[in-house]
Amino acid sequence: MSKACRVCHSITEKTASICPNCKTQDLSSEYTGEIFILDPEDSEVAKKMKISKKGHYALRVR
Ligand SMILES: [Zn+2]
Numbered sequence: 934m935s936k937a938c939r940v941c942h943s944i945t946e947k948t949a950s951i952c953p954n955c956k957t958q959d960l961s962s963e964y965t966g967e968i969f970i971l972d973p974e975d976s977e978v979a980k981k982m983k984i985s986k987k988g989h990y991a992l993r994v995r
Pocket of ligand 1: 938939940941942943952953954955956957
């Protein structure tokens with residue numbers, strides 16, 4: 934099980950202690966849904982979630 938960042942929803946390794954994307958320590962192992970954003974400028978989901986970088990994200994983080 935990986936962890937997801939509560940701030941930017943980026944999914945990280947479970948051993949990570951900070952988010953490599955936004956550098957917060959606000960990580961959670963409880964999240965639902967995963968999405969790969971390949972083209973943030975052309976993705977409705979990315980816009981909704983305010984994602985500007987491509988990557989692996991969680992849809993919901995608890
Ligand atoms: Zn983050």
